[in-house]
Amino acid sequence: MTRHPETTVEAASCSELTAALNNKAPKQPLPTTHASCLTESAGAVREVARKIGKTKVKWDNPKSVMVITKPGDYSLVRMTRDLALWLIETPRYGLPSGITVYVDEKLKASKRFRYKKVLRRYPNAVDKLKFWNPEMCVLQPKMFDFIITLGGDGTVLFSSWLFQNYIPPVIPFHLGSLGFLTPFDFDRYDKHLTRAMENGVRINLRGRLTCTVYRQVPHMNGASAAEGKAVQFRNVKRNPVTGKITVGGWCSSTKKSKQKKFGEVDGEDLDDDAVALAEGDADEEDDMAEQRQIPCFTTVPVEKYEVINELVVDRGPSPYVSLLELFGDDKHLTTVQADGLAISTPTGSTAYSLSAGGSLTHPEIHATLITPICPHTLSFRPTLVPDSMELRICVPYNSRTTAWASFDGRGRVELKQGDHVKVTASKYPFPTVCKEDQAIDWFNALQKCLHWNKRQRQKSFAVVENNRGDKVTQSMPSAPSVRSSNGSSTTRSSATTPSGKPSQHPPPHSPPSWPVSARRPPLPPSGSSNASDVALDEVFGLFIDDDDRSNYFENDTTTNSSTSSLQDESHTSIDSEEDGNESEDIDDLNDGFIGWSDEEIAKARYMATVVRKLEEL
Known part of the structure; x- marks a missing residue:
């Protein structure tokens, strides 16, 4: 069979592409056809795409972080201040202080933020606490190592609206209504952020559209x-x-x-x-x-x-x-x-x-x-x-x-x-930080926010026998099994033992006293009680929701108490200082923190374009 020179060149290029995607050194071109080479390249691309979703990204030494606060929600102003002070005052990477924090420029005039009092009490905030504006997001998007959003899904969308080209990874905290794109709980922000900066994170590259x-x-x-x-x-x-x-x-x-x-x-x-x-x-x-x-x-x-x-x-x-x-x-x-x-x-x-x-x-x-x-x-x-x-x-x-x-x-x-x-x-994806991984976060959001496929389980017609002993008694239903704190499965016995002696456990009609470590929710009430309904719980495993599981494995209460005490101390100390020009009862309409309008963002983009043109000249 005669081979054209163009086919050989294409096959060699595909082989080099496959080797580059597999992170290997290029080998000698094999005598393969164009179709087989295309199949190998497509398989290598799929493998690389699969590895990207499972790869952890770790910052070597993050120096600056951007905090985007939901505008109009004045209850988040103090949370933004506490978060910024925690990032600034917590020593990291062998330095006596933390990282530089950029907050919304309009928070500077907010009475709840108390910018002047923060500078008086925390000297590190003079150099570490800075402010961002839309023009900075257009001209210098890579100056931020990552972004923290405090709000709901709309705040995440607003971050995409600010960064129309490259955008740093976003860590969204759930402080809004629905929270489909915000898997992180703000009550544990210190643990989430410490784990992200020290151990690395998984990034979900969400595709965008260019219109x-x-x-x-x-x-x-x-x-x-x-x-x-x-x-x-x-x-x-x-x-x-x-x-x-x-x-x-x-x-x-x-x-x-x-x-x-x-x-x-x-x-x-x-x-x-x-x-x-x-x-x-x-x-x-x-x-x-x-x-x-x-x-x-x-x-x-x-x-x-x-x-x-x-x-x-x-x-x-x-x-x-x-x-x-x-x-x-x-x-x-x-x-x-x-x-x-x-x-x-x-x-x-x-x-x-x-x-x-x-x-x-x-x-x-x-x-x-x-x-x-x-x-x-x-x-x-x-x-x-x-x-x-x-x-x-x-x-x-x-x-x-x-x-x-x-x-x-x-x-x-x-x-x-x-x-x-x-x-x-779009060639500029939207990177969001995963709480666990892409699949688990997405299905958890479907079930938690949209109640995807949630329905009461249908009862079975079959009678499931109890195999705890040689004798099976269907007239006296047994209590369901629970999982103890050490992982072993234990079963509640009936009101009477096989020997006929009364048991020390409560009778079936009385509610069982579940161990605190199991954190099992109470069983739904049923109109009829038979052996098949009760024994059915013995067959199926016990599944715990994400919120219950986080509480189930949460044993380090000392860290939470110490962190919360430090936050309460800083919050109280700043708010307790009296200023003759400011009133403690701040009106929401006169707070000073308002969001960025589309006209202001469009003007900032225009000014950034003018600055770029002048730099080119």
């Missing part, structure tokens, strides 16, 4: 400004046999034609060879071709956003149904006639997409969810497509009204007829 808004621009060949803004049509012929589309010249007449108009074509999607065809060059075989006129226009990118949940294109305040055209890899997929369309990430599958009937998707799956919002059809089902597919959501010219797009619930913009949004997979 680029394209706006229509006037035609350059227009004689006047009005003609440039007007819709320009071109003659198009479609062969009904082969499906080939031939684009002709511009339509010279603006009067109504009997030819049917359909769809729209983006200017960048036109083939140069097809545009170069001259008018009137149709052959005799094109006499039966379908002749139509299509609107042609040019669009340019004007805005770009990175989203971690979803892009939502809806009808906005209009009472009419939305009319959108959905394209995938420059191919028309379908026409959307609905209240809107949600393009979600796997992380956003439990957000708006879930409310619209979308599927639950694990964050490690590389996919994009297409979920219609109240479609006016029975057959438009939610769909998952690979994240390598480039999606475009267009507003056609024959739409009755405009559409509105929102990005993670922020930055809402209007899409006029002719505008569209391009959605691609």
